[in-house]
Amino acid sequence: MLKWLFFAxxxxxxxxxxxxxxxxxxxxxxxxxxxxIVANHNSHLDTLVLMSLFPLHKIHRIRPVAAADYFMxxxxxxxxxxQFIGIIPLSRKVERSHTHPLESVRQALEAGDSIILFPEGxxxxxxxxxxxxxxxxxxxxxxPTVPVxxxxxxxxxxxxxxxxxxxxxxIIDVHILEPMMIGEEDTQIFTQRLEEVIKKAFTLYxxxxxx
Numbered sequence: 407m408l409k410w411l412f413f414a415x416x417x418x419x420x421x422x423x424x425x426x427x428x429x430x431x432x433x434x435x436x437x438x439x440x441x442x443i444v445a446n447h448n449s450h451l452d453t454l455v456l457m458s459l460f461p462l463h464k465i466h467r468i469r470p471v472a473a474a475d476y477f478m479x480x481x482x483x484x485x486x487x488x489q490f491i492g493i494i495p496l497s498r499k500v501e502r503s504h505t506h507p508l509e510s511v512r513q514a515l516e517a518g519d520s521i522i523l524f525p526e527g528x529x530x531x532x533x534x535x536x537x538x539x540x541x542x543x544x545x546x547x548x549x550p551t552v553p554v555x556x557x558x559x560x561x562x563x564x565x566x567x568x569x570x571x572x573x574x575x576x577i578i579d580v581h582i583l584e585p586m587m588i589g590e591e592d593t594q595i596f597t598q599r600l601e602e603v604i605k606k607a608f609t610l611y612x613x614x615x616x617x
Contacts, residue, residue: 412490413457413465421451421458423437423474425565425575429459433581434555437464439514441585442554444542445537446604447524448563453491455518455578456522469494470522494521508541512548525600535608538601543593553585556600558607581607 421427435441443456460468474495477487487493494510506512511521523545525538546554559581567569582583583603 408489409492414462417454419456421455421578425511425573425578427455427458427578427580429582431584432459434582434584435459436457436520436553436555436585437461440467440518440552441520441556442515442542442545442549442552443520443522444525444600444604445555445557445559446608447526447528447573448533448559449566451562451566451578452524452559453522455559455580456557457491457521459580459582460520466492467519468492468522469519471496471511471524473497473528480605488540493558506548508545508548511545515545515549515552525597533545533560533612534603535605538597540593540597543588543596546588546596547593550588553587554600555585556583556603556607558583558611560608560611579611581611583607 431457437460445452445456457464457465457470470491472487472491472493472495474497477493478484478495487495491519494514496511497507499562511523523542525540526536527539527541542554546552558579558581560581561576562578564574564576565578566573586596586600586603591599
């Protein structure tokens with residue numbers, strides 16, 4: 407209920423009405439089946455924008471994967487992150503364990519949730535992309551029937567840049583691209599293909615904004 411109220415009363419009005427979001431390819435986004443949603447990452451707003459693409463009655467099924475060292479660093483932030491956002495905390499440290507580091511994410515997908523992942527690992531500078539890590543591909547191998555949905559976000563890094571606290575009004579563009587399946591593909595090749603797909607949308611976005 408806290409998550410629903412937060413998105414209904416605060417996030418959706420802010421994201422969709424105050425800033426304005428232009429969405430392309432909405433037909434590529436599944437509302438009824440679990441999916442792995444993958445996007446570039448320039449701002450803390452990225453997660454809220456992606457979650458706002460879904461109907462409110464589905465919001466409890468959207469689970470962002472977030473760095474445990476940041477979002478679980480104290481009790482207040484951990485409470486807000488889990489109760490209002492519904493994150494799946496993931497350690498960025500290499501630890502010895504009998505379970506796979508992505509096991510909790512796999513379980514969420516198996517339970518019917520869709521998850522949000524940022525393969526760059528951390529936020530970059532506005533309108534720039536860093537090299538993708540292979541975690542998405544490994545997760546896709548663990549859940550081979552779940553589609554990976556690439557999304558390019560343009561403008562969110564200008565609305566709330568990394569390291570800034572004040573919001574700047576700026577239109578956010580969302581390009582939802584065709585779902586991808588890993589099949590028998592090598593994880594490194596899939597990671598490269600995923601990065602190239604989102605980079606192509608990034609290039610088109612920059613060209614359209616310069617025109």
